[in-house]
Amino acid sequence: MVYTGALAAAGTALLLASPATAAGLYPKSSAVLQVDAKNYDRLIAKSNYTSIVEFYAPWCGHCKNLQPAYENAAKKLAGLAKVAAVNCDEDANKQFCGSMGVQGFPTLKIVKPGKKFGKPIVEDYQGAREAKPIIEAVSAKIANHVSKVTDKDLDAFMAENVDNHKAILFTEKGSTSSLLKAIAIDFLGGIKVAQIRSKEARAVEMFGIEKFPTIILLPAGNGAAATTYYGELKKDDIVKFLSSVHPPNQDPAPARGKASKEKKAEKKETKAEKKAAKKAEEEFEEASSSHKESEASESAESETEEASKSTESPSPEVKQEKPAVLTPPIPVITSETELADACLTPKSGTCVLAFTSAKGGDVSVQSVESLAEVAFKYQNSKHAIFPFYAVSEEINSTTELKTALGLTNDVDVVAINAKRGWMRKYSGDAYTVEAIEMWIDSIRMGEGEKEVLPGILIGKSPEQVAQTTTIQVEETEPKETVSVKDEL
Template sequence: MVHNPLVVAALSAGLLSPLAAGMYSSNSPVIQLSSKNFEEKILKSNHASIVEFYAPWCGHCKNLKPAYEKAAENLKGLAQVAAIDCDEDSNKQKCAEFGVQGFPTIKTFKPGKQYGKPIVQDYQGPRTAKGIVDFVIEQIPNHVTRVNSKTVTEFLQKNNETAKAILFTKKGVASPMYKALAVDFYDAITFAQIRDKETEALAVFGVERFPTLVALPGGDAEGVVYDGEMKKEPMSKFLSKFAKPRESKPVTEEKTAEKPSTSTTTSAPPKPTFDATIPEVPSMGAFEEQCGRKICVLIITPPVAPVLTPFEKTNAYINQAKLSFPFFQLPWASLSPQFKDALDLKESETPQMRAVSIKKGWSVEYKGDLNSHEEMEGWIDALKLGDLPKKKFAKLGSDVVTPPEPKEEPVKEAPKHEEL
């Protein structure tokens, strides 16, 4: 990343000339942003977005372009991949609002609880198409209701006059494509997913083939079974017969016509916190005793926030999940380099969560919103079903967890930027 304050200052003052007028052509799959359309395209969007803040003269930006455009192609219809030229005079103020000091700076925008004020975070992952795609997919909002045999009647009776879409599938969690469809039709069609094991719910609809998509027009109208390809475009066309997609609409219960202020959109989201009753690992021996024969879920707490307090909904589920998986907190300062390498942990200002099997030597990273009860619940369910990709690691030694020296603050390294 180019991170030279003198260059940035000179550029802002107009002392340097750009090498090119722009980097992405009108035919590029990357959405072109400006200060005029940024709010409508990104801040008010119901979709997850990733935005590159770049300068055309930046060598790292040019090197990133092929991977970024490939990511945009792979994420088409799922999330927004966009870029804004910070070298343009009309865009400089917008880039400054988001604290851009070097190029390329990449940030993700996930719709928040308040319309027009998404959760903004820096993307620090690999500067590869796969790395970008994998990360952005985890940011797609989930408006899909998981329905089972006990809740199917309630689901059908609620808002009976509005259209519903139900996917019958062998998968335990909603796919990125299905979640993206639910975003497209947010507040127009209610989306649900029923697993193949829910035999009573299947009997209500007579479904025997998986996956099967059924649309319920609403009221007394009979359901319609989709018989096309399980791809987003034809599925969207089918669902459009029952309701029209919504370009953008507040994703909150309180919907107001008042224009939201964007003055605080660059504020960092509140630090994720967890139930203070989740115990810390006192020693490697205790860790092995609890997690040697079963999966454990670890909360790696950052140096800046070692004391955690509860988030009501998230912790209500975590406390239930303890029946299946033991939960522990591990302060960042207590971890050995070996442990950090094994779990691929990087220093962070927010807590990190990993599921770990010491016996089988694998870990699974949680990439969702740490404040989202629904996303964490889906992750736990997928973990139980074995649907999540596992990262293998070598056997951990006895020095994995080492207590920090008393009264010593952890040493913070200077921020590092990925090399392209």
């Protein structure tokens, strides 16, 4: 059995042993751009590209849960938008995170260029913490500098841009892809990017377009011959093709002749601004401290308790030490009826079931103890949590029930909700307190994939389930893959 006092003390020691500058979640090799207080203005605020920025702390469980999806989004949006992250646990970034209104982790903000250079529009991202909705939200905010041209306004477009290089995409689609928007941003001010639909017969005939999509490049000047692009519809290849007449813009873009004024403005910081920044830092540190306490609520109590034990009291009275508090074990279900009543009625909410066996050895013990630790932690923090149960392997129909749920290991932990008809298996390799807690948190937040709970289980005892030879489980629809690169 694990003692909560010892566990909290270990957590406190780990926090105290951590360096002042905590290691971030994203390595240098990550597709996620590492941003800090010093380079945010240059890399994000003054960029022509739309960005999404995650403000996080390395110790935050929800930040760790988000990491794989955020990495995936960064890879899919590469070359189209920026996916960045700021480690708010670093001392150098705390004031900056406070000034950005960060009060909890992770906080996601979409930053898109504003009308005034260096003054972007910042919006909170409120969508699901998954790759697909993040990609869709960012793609929708990419600035559109692509002109849509029809037969009716073709002559006017050509006349207005006679002195400009022009790149025209002929396509069957009416919408403008993220890829074309990104290319227009790359060459903003150097090449005018346009889009013409296949139904514009006059334009198609004028430029001799035979298939769609097709990109042509028209150098500046009257009578310049068009060059057709025959390569793959990939950004790097298209940019290389267009670079023959004009190089792509640097990112971040130059300050458009206002560098001297901006430098003066950056250097000029009034006392009032410094005071406001200091206040923002204090508010952020207070919010950060509160958030960190919720992640490890017992650490501070343990540290205080240990300090009081090690400090000699001036009073001659000898205080009796408090007995160590044992973590209460989770309830054990020992009969079919008990299991059915607890978790398998049509009105049963979420239950977490731990199926263990003697073959599981130490892993069986660890899984149950970790669940007990998590349950006890929620109890101490006065936060409601769904019930956890250990299912005795001595129940006659346990094997049949595990088969119905698709559980095949010596140790299996699964969450089920009979009322809503879903189940979610724990798929981790380790049964540590931290790993189990992250899994429980993801269920509470509605994150992660769920499977359909076999309807045959609901409202029936495991004995009745055992008598059923065939159980049909609805097939979940395959996840839609997200691709935003080749949409021309």
